[in-house]
Amino acid sequence: MNIVRENDGTVGKALSALELVAAFERPVRFSEVLEHSPYPKATLYRFLQTLTNQGLLQYDPDQGVYSMGMRLVRLAHAAWRQSSLAPISRDVLDTLYAQVGQTIHLAQMDAGQVLYVEKRTAIRPVEMFSQAGKVGPAYCTGVGKAMLACLDDVTLEAALQKQAFYQHTQFTHADAETLKTELSQIQAEGFSYDREEHETGIICIAKAILLKGRPIGALSITTTTARHSFDDLNEWKQPLTKAVEQIAQAAKNWQFPTL
Amino acid sequence: MNIVRENDGTVGKALSALELVAAFERPVRFSEVLEHSPYPKATLYRFLQTLTNQGLLQYDPDQGVYSMGMRLVRLAHAAWRQSSLAPISRDVLDTLYAQVGQTIHLAQMDAGQVLYVEKRTAIRPVEMFSQAGKVGPAYCTGVGKAMLACLDDVTLEAALQKQAFYQHTQFTHADAETLKTELSQIQAEGFSYDREEHETGIICIAKAILLKGRPIGALSITTTTARHSFDDLNEWKQPLTKAVEQIAQAAKNWQFPTL
DNA sequence: AGATCAAGTTTCACTATTTGAAACAAGATC
DNA sequence: GATCTTGTTTCAAATAGTGAAACTTGATCT
Numbered sequence: 001m002n003i004v005r006e007n008d009g010t011v012g013k014a015l016s017a018l019e020l021v022a023a024f025e026r027p028v029r030f031s032e033v034l035e036h037s038p039y040p041k042a043t044l045y046r047f048l049q050t051l052t053n054q055g056l057l058q059y060d061p062d063q064g065v066y067s068m069g070m071r072l073v074r075l076a077h078a079a080w081r082q083s084s085l086a087p088i089s090r091d092v093l094d095t096l097y098a099q100v101g102q103t104i105h106l107a108q109m110d111a112g113q114v115l116y117v118e119k120r121t122a123i124r125p126v127e128m129f130s131q132a133g134k135v136g137p138a139y140c141t142g143v144g145k146a147m148l149a150c151l152d153d154v155t156l157e158a159a160l161q162k163q164a165f166y167q168h169t170q171f172t173h174a175d176a177e178t179l180k181t182e183l184s185q186i187q188a189e190g191f192s193y194d195r196e197e198h199e200t201g202i203i204c205i206a207k208a209i210l211l212k213g214r215p216i217g218a219l220s221i222t223t224t225t226a227r228h229s230f231d232d233l234n235e236w237k238q239p240l241t242k243a244v245e246q247i248a249q250a251a252k253n254w255q256f257p258t259l
Numbered sequence: 260m261n262i263v264r265e266n267d268g269t270v271g272k273a274l275s276a277l278e279l280v281a282a283f284e285r286p287v288r289f290s291e292v293l294e295h296s297p298y299p300k301a302t303l304y305r306f307l308q309t310l311t312n313q314g315l316l317q318y319d320p321d322q323g324v325y326s327m328g329m330r331l332v333r334l335a336h337a338a339w340r341q342s343s344l345a346p347i348s349r350d351v352l353d354t355l356y357a358q359v360g361q362t363i364h365l366a367q368m369d370a371g372q373v374l375y376v377e378k379r380t381a382i383r384p385v386e387m388f389s390q391a392g393k394v395g396p397a398y399c400t401g402v403g404k405a406m407l408a409c410l411d412d413v414t415l416e417a418a419l420q421k422q423a424f425y426q427h428t429q430f431t432h433a434d435a436e437t438l439k440t441e442l443s444q445i446q447a448e449g450f451s452y453d454r455e456e457h458e459t460g461i462i463c464i465a466k467a468i469l470l471k472g473r474p475i476g477a478l479s480i481t482t483t484t485a486r487h488s489f490d491d492l493n494e495w496k497q498p499l500t501k502a503v504e505q506i507a508q509a510a511k512n513w514q515f516p517t518l
Numbered sequence: 519a520g521a522t523c524a525a526g527t528t529t530c531a532c533t534a535t536t537t538g539a540a541a542c543a544a545g546a547t548c
Numbered sequence: 549g550a551t552c553t554t555g556t557t558t559c560a561a562a563t564a565g566t567g568a569a570a571c572t573t574g575a576t577c578t
Binding site: 025058077108 | 267268269270272273274277278279283284285286308309310312313314315317321326327328329330332333334335338339340341343367369370374376393394455471486489494499
């Protein structure tokens with residue numbers, strides 16, 4: 001599940017040090033980061049210093065710990081507005097949510113993983129960022145499989161390399177082979193399903209959003225086995241398709257970074 | 260209003276190139292960035308290439324434009340969870356919102372500006388990121404002034420240097436002097452007010468959240484002149500104070516990056 | 519079609535920054 | 549007060565960054 005990016009010089013290395021800190025879900029000491037780092041002490045030390053100066057990290061001198069910096073939040077806001085599908089999909093998602101009344105996720109691909117950029121749900125006025133910015137696996141989520149199914153062979157192979165195939169539930173695909181078989185079905189049918197592959201009791205139907213034949217994102221409707229059967233998911237094919245088409249249409253007019 | 264960070268080597272320069280792209284609120288061509296850049300053509304070119312490789316930027320070969328990369332969204336999610344006040348303030352904000360029924364903002368300071376990290380509002384089930392990640396001026400917002408009023412002289416001077424003093428409305432402070440006078444009042448009273456200084460018709464009451472005497476954030480309750488008078492704002496002093504105290508209390512137990 | 523121009527990309531000798539082993543400092547712990 | 553752990557600084561060698569200029573590509577004009 002390791003996300004590897006090519007190492008362009010100092011910038012690439014410094015960013016990989018930043019990811020090290022991000023991987024901890026709490027403020028960390030220098031020595032903790034060092035243990036997980038491929039860099040020598042002095043080098044890592046200078047990286048963290050630089051990142052702190054730049055506001056990508058924060059340093060608390062009292063506790064002697066580093067945590068992720070707020071400058072990232074500001075930059076992400078720009079990214080989210082400028083190049084995610086979320087802003088142009090707002091109205092469509094509102095409408096779809098009004099129609100189906102189930103949890104809805106809008107996702108894109110990032111480094112072989114699924115990145116959630118927007119969500120509608122009944123439960124509480126959700127903490128912002130709780131879902132936007134969150135990542136999930138591609139090989140065992142509805143949105144992930146929907147996008148994978150639309151990739152050309154070369155891109156698909158590259159993406160498959162990045163999958164962890166961790167066995168989340170008894171229904172999770174164990175390897176690339178069985179996954180590929182399902183991807184063909186998804187291609188033929190135009191919809192993908194999550195049949196408790198990621199979390200027990202959670203199922204969903206999803207569909208890719210295409211621009212010039214390439215997947216730029218995916219939309220899913222999620223429910224639980226307690227409330228619905230697999231067959232029930234198909235009731236939402238129509239509104240889901242319509243929403244996907246509307247987002248694709250809106251994306252056409254907006255200069256859009258494709259996968 | 261230029262946000263200047265010290266330039267630590269290549270990383271700093273590359274990040275300042277990233278900010279150039281962020282400043283445009285749309286995908287941009289290389290030449291457009293170049294016009295606003297202090298770097299020579301070849302240098303900027305390499306920066307944008309590196310940033311693109313790293314996923315901090317996206318490049319659309321069809322349109323020949325750069326936009327902010329989705330990796331930032333992922334990193335920001337980590338930052339927001341790890342070092343913003345938002346996660347620990349959820350319940351407090353829910354309670355406060357239930358009590359006052361007005362728009363609520365939770366903000367922190369970043370590079371002399373106000374950074375909104377959480378919000379509660381009646382209108383729509385929150386667009387994520389719409390407010391979280393957004394920045395605003397410190398010198399003419401309730402949250403901004405509340406935090407400025409708690410700074411020691413040296414830090415305050417540094418922060419004032421970064422203020423633009425753009426005249427948003429007829430009520431906006433025109434310079435550091437009149438602002439300082441108000442900051443003393445705020446210090447004495449413990450509450451700050453926005454009296455249509457940022458937007459005509461919008462007023463608010465705000466209070467800083469302190470940890471070890473230093474402001475780590477601020478909380479505000481916003482309304483309009485159409486619905487409430489300045490005096491009405493004082494009705495919310497009690498619930499606002501309680502919420503601020505509760506957040507400060509929660510922050511104490513969590514290792515927290517101070518300003 | 520050919521000429522002209524603008525936008526983007528590559529080259530390469532020159533420079534400046536990064537690197538990391540090792541020495542050093544500052545607290546904690548025994 | 550000796551020892552260990554954690555964090556910080558140093559400095560010569562190694563590497564990566566710099567940017568003027570040349571080049572490529574594709575659009576626009578005559």
